Amino acid sequence: MIQxxxxxxxxxxxxxxxxxxxxxxxxxxxxxxxxxxxxFNAFPDSVLTFTDNIGTTGELIFDEHTYGNPDLxxxxxxxxxxxxxxxxxxxxxxxxxxxxxFSVSFDINLSATNLTPRKEAGFVISHPVTGTGQFIVTSDxxxxxxxxxxxxxxxxLVNDGDGPEYGGTPYTPGTNASVQVxxxxxxxxxxxxxxxxxxxxxxxxxxxxxxxxxxxxxxxxLVDGTQFAFYVQSQPDSVNLATEHNTxxxxxxQGGSIIDGDLNADGFVGISDLNIVLGTWNESxxxxxxxxxxxxxxxxDPSNDNFVGIEDLNIVLGNxxxxxPPASGSVVPEPAxxxxxxxxxxxxxxxxx
Numbered sequence: 372m373i374q375x376x377x378x379x380x381x382x383x384x385x386x387x388x389x390x391x392x393x394x395x396x397x398x399x400x401x402x403x404x405x406x407x408x409x410x411f412n413a414f415p416d417s418v419l420t421f422t423d424n425i426g427t428t429g430e431l432i433f434d435e436h437t438y439g440n441p442d443l444x445x446x447x448x449x450x451x452x453x454x455x456x457x458x459x460x461x462x463x464x465x466x467x468x469x470x471x472x473f474s475v476s477f478d479i480n481l482s483a484t485n486l487t488p489r490k491e492a493g494f495v496i497s498h499p500v501t502g503t504g505q506f507i508v509t510s511d512x513x514x515x516x517x518x519x520x521x522x523x524x525x526x527x528l529v530n531d532g533d534g535p536e537y538g539g540t541p542y543t544p545g546t547n548a549s550v551q552v553x554x555x556x557x558x559x560x561x562x563x564x565x566x567x568x569x570x571x572x573x574x575x576x577x578x579x580x581x582x583x584x585x586x587x588x589x590x591x592x593l594v595d596g597t598q599f600a601f602y603v604q605s606q607p608d609s610v611n612l613a614t615e616h617n618t619x620x621x622x623x624x625q626g627g628s629i630i631d632g633d634l635n636a637d638g639f640v641g642i643s644d645l646n647i648v649l650g651t652w653n654e655s656x657x658x659x660x661x662x663x664x665x666x667x668x669x670x671x672d673p674s675n676d677n678f679v680g681i682e683d684l685n686i687v688l689g690n691x692x693x694x695x696p697p698a699s700g701s702v703v704p705e706p707a708x709x710x711x712x713x714x715x716x717x718x719x720x721x722x723x724x
Contacts, residue, residue, distance in 0.1 A: 400475065400626030401426040402461030403454035403601070413445035414438040414607065421452065426460055429624045433492075433603045436616035441609075449606040453495075456599045456626060467496075467597045469556060469570075469590070474636040475599065475626035476551035479508055481544055483617045486510040488606040490544075492619035494552070496522075498597040501588060506574065508548055513541025515548065517574055517581070521588035525574060525581045537576040547622070551575040553629070553636045555583075558675045560591035566659050568675050573636075583669035585658060599626075632690035634670045639694040644687045647671050651679045 403423045408415070416439035422432040433452050441448055455464035456475070467473060481492040493507040497520075504522030508515050515537050516526040527537040542548055557570035569585035570592025586592055603619035625638075632640040634647045651671035655678045656664050666672060666679065674682035 397628040398458040398465065398473075399628075400456045400458055400465065400624065402457040402459070403431055404457055404461055404464045406453040406455060406600070408450060408452065411445070411447050411449045411451040411604065413441050413448045414450050414612070415442055416440065417450060419450075419452070421454070423454065423461060425456075425624045429622060431601055431621040431624060433619045435603075435605060435618070438607045438612040438615050440612070448609075449604055451602060451604040453600045453602045456601070458627070464598045464600075466595070467554075467593055467599060468595045469593045471593075472553075472555050472629040473627060474551060474553045474629050474638075475624075476549070477601075477624045477626075478547040478549050478620075478622045480547050480620040480622070481508055481510060481542075481603070481618075482620075483510045483544055483605070484615055485608040485611060486544055488608065490603070490605045490617055492603040493601075495600050495602055496520075496593070496597060497600070498594045500594045501590060501597070506550070506552065508542045510544045513543060515542050515576055521586050521590075521592075523572065523581070523584040523586075525584075527576075536574075536581050537579045549575075549577050549623075551636070554593065555629075555670075556675075557586070557591045560589065562589040562591070566591060568672075568677055569658055571669060585669070630690060630694045632673065632687040633694060634673060634687065637697075639697055640687060640690045640692060641697060645684075648679060648683050648687055654679050 402425050405421050405423070407419065407421060417435050418437045420432070420434040422430070422434070424430045431454055435450065435452075457463060458465040475494070479492060481490060483490045488511070490510040491507045493505060495503050495505050497503040502520035504517065504520035506517045512528065514526060514528050516524070516529075518524050524531060525536040527535050527539055527541065529535060551574070553573040553575070555571045558567035559565035569587065571583045571585050573583045574581040601621050603617070605617045607615040607617070629636050630638070630640055632644055634644040637643065647668055648671050651666055651668045654666050654671070656666045657677065658665055671679045672683055673686045676682060
């Protein structure tokens with residue numbers, strides 16, 4: 372049985388807690404705005420069904436078949452369909468902000484009657500200033516990759532110096548891959564000559580993280596008004612246009628603001644987040660300049676001062692138990708246990724000089 376610990380108990384135990392608050396109103400993804408057959412519509416007579424049930428069952432589906440004759444004047448012989456994520460039930464696309472930490476998670480399933488030519492599905496994060504970064508899974512070679520714009524390059528098939536990401540296992544079409552993308556804001560920007568800490572992205576596929584990747588763009592992360600879309604792009608087999616059938620299903624879609632103190636972005640502030648801070652205690656970093664240094668866990672500095680200390684502990688404990696509790700069977704410490712832990716943490720405490 373899960374037992375919740377009140378913030379009052381934590382305050383009494385540690386005596387150093389101050390509750391933090393987000394600079395932006397919290398939001399939840401609950402729908403999508405379709406933009407179909409854009410920018411490619413080489414097969415305008417295909418039968419396309421778009422289903423948006425994100426707000427009810429957490430599912431979004433692009434289903435397309437019976438492609439018919441192509442538009443011979445098309446620049447690229449494929450169809451592409453997009454669905455921009457919404458926080459107002461699908462009325463408008465949500466505008467993601469530079470200083471707004473967020474997480475989007477989902478299961479993706481790309482199925483195709485013919486694996487070649489290439490079909491792909493995934494998501495894009497886009498703004499006219501920064502361009503479009505992409506996450507894709509593919510049908511022809513099973514690649515899972517991120518690339519373009521300010522996205523770091525990651526791939527399960529390419530060794531870019533640190534080995535293939537996501538376990539190096541090819542994606543199998545017709546099966547689910549569990550995906551999460553996490554954005555954490557930075558402080559300052561190169562553009563304004565006041566960069567203190569870079570913004571970051573983290574991609575998690577089937578439980579395997581790309582690692583937290585600092586972003587190096589001039590704007591230091593997203594530009595206010597950035598939008599996020601699921602998409603599918605299909606290039607049908609020209610010999611089997613009448614029988615081609617391709618489906619991209621996004622299920623268990625969850626997304627929105629990250630709770631203050633939820634360092635691992637699992638939707639709950641608890642012992643895992645506390646362990647991240649204590650496991651990196653007293654570390655400092657200088658992530659900019661010619662000789663940058665980094666924390667052993669880049670998630671451990673929610674105060675964004677490049678030092679893991681009491682300010683970061685305050686953020687976690689000040690929001691203790693916020694969010695949805697862990698799965699059944701998980702252990703949340705009793706108040707007495709936290710008091711002992713707090714006493715130990717305070718014994719190790721060193722303030723910055």
